Structures are given as structure tokens and as C-alpha cells.
Amino acid sequence: MEAKLRPIYQERASHPNTLGIVLIEKKDIVSPVTDTFDVILFVILKQAEEDVFIKHYSFDEKKAALHLVTEKQVLEWLLLGSNRKIIDWLMNGKIVFDRNEYIEKLKTELNEFPFHGRKLKMGIEFARLIRRYRDGKSFFESHQYLDAYNHIVHSLHHLARLAVIDHGFHPEVTVWNQVKKIEPEIYKLYEELVMSEETMEKRLELLFLASELLILQKVEQGSAHLFGVLEEKDSWSIQELLKHEEVKSYGIDLTGMLEFLIEKHQVHIQLEETKGVGIYHRYYAKKNF
Template sequence: MEGLLRNLYQERASDPFTKGVFLVERTPGQESFTDFFDAVIVIICEEEGAAKIKHYNCSGVSAALHIVTERELFYWVLSGTNRKMLDWLFRGKILFNRNEYITNLKLRLSEFPKEDRLQKTGIEFAKLIRRFEDGKALFNLHHYLDAFNHILHALHHLARLSVIEKGLYPEVTVWRQVREVDPETYKLYHELIVGDEGIEKRLELLMIAIEFAIRSKIHIGKAHLSAVMNKKAGLWSYDELASSREVQDYVIDLEILLQYLVENGQVKRVEEPSKTSGVFHLRYTF
């Protein structure tokens, strides 16, 4: 198959802006992993505006060609917003590897440097707070199935936090990882999915356990935001903080994260007088 598909990437491989090319082949029983194509070819390049997707039929072999930029790839790695691409990266066979680019990228993921872990932790913790608090609110409104969905997602973020805390990158098969590194979180997931209690009772008990788990991880969850805010002396307005480049990967959940940290005594909220009597601007600091 590789020889048949060579024409799709050969010209790109000779381009000095191309960093690497890898191939993912369809596996019986796992066809969705390649979006039902026989093969997926991913080309990583450094030039902006190069991203595109093309579909081909090569003598009866269906193929998808994805051209992605380095910036996109690193965003997906940190944010986890394109887990399909990360799965392809882990599974893929390297076809072209300029200056060991893909090899070094995989090594970086396996070693998961401290600065990457810090940002990834901030992202997952912010999403965890959002999902858990929304799930709790829906539970209080007796919308148990909707609450179940949010609590399930909260458990996924809690699971990824546990994996990151161990210095590992959370893979697509995260529960396989969690079963090894954090049996307690795995047990919570198991109880939610297959527990004998009714859904209301399962959610009630699990929310207590998850809330305790969140509090036990608050020191790592706040670390990235703390590092960002401590770069500037003095107080931050919310607008200043939301405009910071470092928090853009979780800015959609920044407000609830910030208020959660305030409510739990981790962030100080300071009132400053405005032009209107009795109205104060709110500023924040660690």
C-alpha cells in the first residue's frame, strides 16, 4: 500500500517546509480510527495557511491526505481538541522524518516536559470544574440523565489529571492508563457506569467523592494560572487575564475556574472603587 500511495506525498516530502510524513492504515474492527478510509497520510509542515484535507481513490484504495501545520499540531497536543490526530501520531508509520522531527515529537510526548504538563493540567482542571459544577446544578434540578452526562465528562477530566500528575501524557485509551496509575478514580468511573444503585443515588455518592478529589488536586490544578498571574506584580482585571496568550486554551472556562479558586480561598478578590458610588471593580491576585 505504501508504494501505491507514494505519489500523494512524494512532492511534499521534497519541500523544505515539510517536517514529516506518517501513514495510518485501516485495521479490521477499528475502521472508525481512520474514518473508514483504507489509509490516512498526515503531512506536517511549518508554513502557515497550508492546512487542508484531500480525499483520493488510488487504484481501489481509499486515502485521506491531511496537511497540518506545526502550530496546529502543538495546539492539539496541549488542548486535546483533536484526539483523532494524536491517536494517528501514536499509531502512525513514519514515511518521512526530516531531522528526526516526528521521532523527537513522539519522544517529547512520552517524556511530557514540565512546561507542557503545567499547561495541560490547567486546561484539564478548568474543564473539570466546568463539567462538575454544571452536573451538580443539573442534579439539583432533578435532570439526572443530563447530570450523568456532565459527571461522566468530569470523570474523564479527572482521569486525565491523574495521568498527567504521574508525568504521563493522557492517551486516547485513558482509562487503561488510569486503571494502572489511579485505581481510585477508575473505581469511581466503574461505579458510575455499572453500579447497582439507581442513577440518582449513584450520582449523589459520586459527586461527594469527585468533590473531594477535586479539592485534593486543587494545588496542581491552579498551578498554571498561578504561574501566569505571578508574571505581573499587582492585581489583574478579568479582561487582562482573559486576554493573556497563556490561558487561551481554556479561556472559555476561565471565569468559573477563577471564581471556584476565589470561593475556595486560593485566589484573592480585591474591590477597587469605580466612578459610580457603591460600585466596585473586581481585581484578582494569588
């Protein structure tokens, strides 16, 4: 297949804007890693008008996809964990072009997984975990069991990803295979949710209780990054936090995480008078014990 596609990727390699090209072939009959395509050509560009541009090809009763992606977009995906296939492509794909060893250096950085990068990714996953867990519990308490089930599945997935990152690994597409070896108690929770013969209500009731205990065990690791930011000054408004270069990656999940940490006495609120009688500005600070 590579020989057939060589003219396509060689044309891209000739562009000075191209940083590297990785070729990923489908390994299994059904392959989520390649979106069922027989081969993916993943091209990283220094810059482009569009951050992502995709073309599809057919040849010899096979199908291929060409992904042209800017460096900025790739780094954002790696930071936010919003496109898990990228790690698999970079780590397991075949490098067919690499300007100044750009991709090799990127792979080395992924393998080393710097501690600060881990803390930020864990913070993002923890914030997502809290939102899904609390939304799911709200649905459960109002007897909306299917919606509660959907949210608890997602919360367990974020808990699994958090555990994998905490152990120094990048979550992959097959995250449950990873977490089964790293923290089997989380994997067991997932099994109980999807395989138990108990009623939906009983399964969810047990899962919310067990999940809460595991979440409480992860507060220190999951909040370390945000705590570090909060300690940069005495107090923060929500807008200041949302504009912070790193915290803005938390997005809509930041407020829910702050409220959770206030409830758990990890963050405290400072009030400042406004011109309105009995109305105060809210500021957030790390609680010192």
C-alpha cells in the same frame, strides 16, 4: 497499502514546505484512531492557507485519508489536548518522510513532556473539569438527571486526563486504559456510574460526592500553572488574565475556575472604586497563607 499510496506522499515530500509525513494503518476492525479508515497519511506543513485540509481516497476496496495540517495547528492540538488522535499518530505511526528529523524531535519532546508544559495542560484540564462538574451539579439539583449524567461523565473524563498528565504521560484515545493502571479509584468511579444497578438519581448523588473529594485532592496540581501566573504581579483584572499568552488557552473555563478557587480560599478578590457609587472593579490575586 504503503506502496499504493507512495506516489501521493512522495509528491508531498518533494514540497519544501513539508516538515514530515506519518503513515498510520488501521489495526482493528473498528478503529477510532483512524476514524475507520484503512490508512491515514498525516502531513505536517510549515505553513498553508488553511490550517487543516483533508482529502479522501478509495483503492482496492479500501479507503484512505490525507490530512494536511500546519505546524501551528499541530502544536495547538498538542497543547490543548483537543485532538487526542494526533499523539497516537505521532507516537505509533510509521515515519515515511522526516525533514531534518522534525518528527523525531517532536516525538522526543512528547516523551520527555517538559514539566512546564505538563502544568499548563493540567491547568486547562482542571478548568474544564470544574466547569463540567459545577454545570452537572446544577442540573442534578434541578432534577435534570440525564443532563447531569452527561456532564459528570465529561468531568470524570477530564479528571482521568488530569491524573494521566500528572503522572507524566500524554492522555491518549484510550485514556481509561491508562487511568486504570495509574489511579484506579477514578476508573472505579466511572465504572460505578455506567454499570451500577442503582437508580440514576442515586448513582449521580454518590458520584458527585465522591468526585468532589477527588477534585479537592487535585486543586494544588490542577491550579499550579494559574497560581504561577497570578504570582507574577500583585493583582489581575479578568481581561489581563484572558490576554495572557498562556492563560488565554483556558478560554471560557477561566472564570469558573477562578470562582471555584475563590470559594476554596485559594484566590482572593481585591476591590477598586469606580466612578459609580458602590460599584467596584474586581481584581484577582493569589492568596498567601
